[in-house]
Amino acid sequence: MKTYGMQHVGFTVPDLEEAVRFFETVFGGVTVLSTGLIDVDDEFMQRRLGVPGNRRIQDIKVLRVGNGSNLELFQYSGEPASYEPxxxxxxxxxxxxxxxxxxxxxxxxxxxxxxxxxxxxxxxxxxxxxxxxxxxxxxxxxxxxxxxxxxxxxxxxxxxxxxxxxxxxxxx
CATH class of the missing domain: 3.10.180.10 (2,3-Dihydroxybiphenyl 1,2-Dioxygenase, domain 1)
Structure with a gap:
């Protein structure tokens, strides 16, 4: 396998719009894509993403920040209101x-x-x-x-x- 380098870093945030505003305001980030709701079934969520089936991706936004890897920000629904720090x-x-x-x-x-x-x-x-x-x-x-x-x-x-x-x- 030939590896060219790191294409993106992905992580989940509790409030996608707040996170996007933060990266835009503080670091000059630019949103390059947004998926909207990922409408799949429970088995897809479990087998392909390793999360409980009753979770759903509400949106994914990918940001460019200068010269470097893209940031892939996720917001899920279905997680309990109190989450681990x-x-x-x-x-x-x-x-x-x-x-x-x-x-x-x-x-x-x-x-x-x-x-x-x-x-x-x-x-x-x-x-x-x-x-x-x-x-x-x-x-x-x-x-x-x-x-x-x-x-x-x-x-x-x-x-x-x-x-x-x-x-x-x-x-x-």
Whole structure:
């Protein structure tokens, strides 16, 4: 199997319109498609998506955010009103999405002024394999962790002869 790269990251949100507004407003996302209701039977939901049969996809929206993988956002119906909280980054299955920006400090200031839930930072990594990276964590309105990163050039591991990471800035 020849793998070209990551085409999209998909995840479920509690309020699709809120999530789309957030990614459009904060990251300049652009919606490139919307499916509307996926009208299938219980067996399809169980066997093809691994979810209980009485769930339905109300809509899927795919967004482009700069140069990178697409975001595929799902909103399901049929889940109980009280759902489990998102996993912390420290738990298996916990995850975050990282967006590269030109200046993490300026982005942090803009995010905070816009009322986004931003954690402490940015943090500059001064040594080791990630030297040259500046990062900052934030939370989407539904609690999903996100990260912004900026880089002053190749990271420390590249200076030590390690392989180059892909970057949306250079598209290589």
């Amino acid at each position: 998102l996993k912390r980054n420290s738990q298996p299955g916990g995850f975050h999405l990282a967006f590269q920006v030109d200046d993490a400090y300026a982005a942090a200031q803009r995010l905070r002024m816009s009322g986004v839930d931003v954690l402490d930072g940015p943090t500059d990594v001064q040594s080791g394999p990630m030297a040259g990276l500046t990062w900052l964590y934030l939370r989407a309105p539904w609690g999903q962790f996100l990260e912004i990163v900026s880089m002053s050039g190749p990271l420390g591991h590249e200076h030590d002869g390690g392989p180059k990471q892909w970057s949306p800035v250079t598209n290589s």
